[in-house]
Amino acid sequence: MRSRDARFDGWFFTAVLTTGIYCRPSCPVAPPKPENMRFFPTSAAAQQAGFRACKRCRPDASPGSPEWNQRADLVGRAMRLIADGVVDREGVPGLAARLGYSARQVERQLLAEVGAGPLALARAQRAQTARVLVETTALPMAEVALAAGFGSIRAFNDTVREVFAVAPSELRRRAPGAPAPSGPLSLRLPFRAPLCPDNLFGHLAATAVPGVEEWRDGVYRRTLRLPHGHGVVALRPMPDHIGCRLSLSDLRDLPVAINRCRRMLDLDADPAAVDELLRSDALLRELVDKNPGRRVPRTADSAEFAVRTVLGQQVSTAAARTLAARLVVEHGAEVADAEGGLTHLFPEPEALAAVDPATLAFPQSRRRALLALVNALAEGQIDLDVSGDWRRARAGLAALPGIGPWSVESIAMRALGDPDAFIATDLGVRLAARQLGLPRTPAALTARAAAWRPWRAYAVQYLWATGDHAINRLPAA
Structure with a gap:
């Protein structure tokens, strides 16, 4: 609080007894005397205790607690x-x-x-x-x-x-500026610095499914399935925030849409804690120092990502996009996009569960895996929602035919959001291990990676960065 350290914004809130307001730690106003300060873990707790938000630092707009x-x-x-x-x-x-x-x-x-x-x-x-x-x-x-x-x-x-x-x-x-009379909502999504956009937006752009996602003019755009309707979001990396434009069919979905965008971009992460731990490993130090603040590219729809993970088993990124695009055109709901680049929502598990297996243009083993997954999701046997139990979800996925450790950990990392998920069998991870002098076998690499807990999913991002793949760099604007 005394050093106005922005790294702790969202971790806690400080209320001042003499003024009746609460602030974020980085508030530019001179800190009060310690005996006049009270600390709360959430803005809701400060509000419930009778304090109002500071008009200077706007604590309600700080990043969420990691x-x-x-x-x-x-x-x-x-x-x-x-x-x-x-x-x-x-x-x-x-x-x-x-x-x-x-x-x-x-x-x-x-x-x-x-x-x-x-x-x-x-x-x-x-x-x-x-x-x-x-x-x-x-x-x-x-x-x-x-x-x-x-x-x-x-x-x-x-x-x-x-x-x-x-x-x-x-x-x-x-309010600064004139409010928009109509059209998309323009917002600023805050984050804790540093943030490296290269792998974050690079991954989303390189794996984008045509019709559902696109990278255009330095902006990542995608459709969103929301509780009351649908939306289209455009996200642009900026030095101190993420620019966000949202077009919603129902404005009641605004808080959910914002939350899912923040989750997809991992904006509530604590890069200082992550990088401090990974930097303590001599073999990772140079990678962290080169591009600190890497985030885990997650997803706006957990079921969608699980389906795409199965489609991407043992095929190239381009092939996985093609397979997913076919499912989108044939089974996804159509949406209108004022800018014309997006056409569909990704199909829900219930729609895919009704698909005739003979119409799926990929190997029989992958058909079985896909249909087993979408049926389990549609029937509620596996919960990949934000409320899901990570261990139970892993066990449920592993029990399905054709779902191996790579798929389970990929889904755990990007759909469930487990910051400690580790894909020891991934080819890119193993190539990086060889280059850095780390153990090459999955079992030995997993044992070596114990030193990176509880941030192994972030270690994967740094390991992937050693390769020359499109997921590691921002596309040309």
């Missing part, structure tokens, strides 16, 4: 589900049912660890969504209230006044 994407326990899973809008759609009972606990147990655990219950956490997210819509659009306030998830205009007005200490109309008046 802790919730690192943990596979009840609290970590609950925080990911709340960020994905489950409480607004299904209530606290729906959240508890997804987690397999009683609502009382979930409430108690969240209060103990993050200082706020599910309703308070969801309310804080609604407040931030409302602020984005008030400041960036010209929507009538009643429509903003509905889109942000408030049950009434009164609840919307009361929450905005309580959290930001101004009325919604005043919040709009003070």
Whole structure:
């Protein structure tokens, strides 16, 4: 707090007793006396204690805590589900049912660890969504209230006044720039520096499925399947943020769309902690120092990525894209794109489960693997959602025919978001191991990689960077 260290923004929030406001650690205002400071693990906890957000540092717009994407326990899973809008759609009972606990147990655990219950956490997210819509659009306030998830205009007005200490109309008046009358929403997605965009956007662009994704003019674009409709997002890497343009068929999906984009780009990661550990290994130090801040390219749709992983088994990146594109054209739902480059949503598991195997133009063994996977996903036998249990999901995937260790760990790393997933059998990883003098066999390499825990998924990104593959570099604009 005294050094205004931005690396800790989102990790915790500081409230000031004498002013009644709460700030992020990097707030430019001179820090108060220690005896006047109180610390909270979430903005929701600070709000619940009666503090309002600082107008200078805007703590509600800081990156999310990396802790919730690192943990596979009840609290970590609950925080990911709340960020994905489950409480607004299904209530606290729906959240508890997804987690397999009683609502009382979930409430108690969240209060103990993050200082706020599910309703308070969801309310804080609604407040931030409302602020984005008030400041960036010209929507009538009643429509903003509905889109942000408030049950009434009164609840919307009361929450905005309580959290930001101004009325919604005043919040709009003070916003920098004129709000857009219509069209896509333009947002800035913050992250903790440093961020290396090369492998992050390089991977997404190199593996993009035509019709669903594209790289155009320095921007990664893709379609999104969302709870109330669909959307198209355009993401551009910038020095201090990710530029984000969202076109949504239903504005109620805004917080979910933002959360999924942040998750796909791994924007809530803690690069300082990751790189510090990996840099301590002499064989990785030079790779980390060359391009620090590598993120794990994840996915906006876990089921989609699992299907694409099976399609990509033992074939080139180009061949995997071709196979996926065929499924998209034949079984994906069509969408309209004002810019004309995107045409479909990736087909859901239920649609693929009904496909005649004879129509799939790839080997019989891969047909069996694909159909076994989509049936397991469609029937709920395997849960790859943000609430999913990582160990149970791994076991379920491994039990399917044709799903080996490479596929299981790839899905764990990029779909489940396990930061410690490690693909010891991957060809690129093994080639890098040979080049760096690491053990070459999967078993020996896995044993050697124990020193990189709990960040082995990030170590994979640095190992891949030793190769000359398109996934390692930004495409030409």
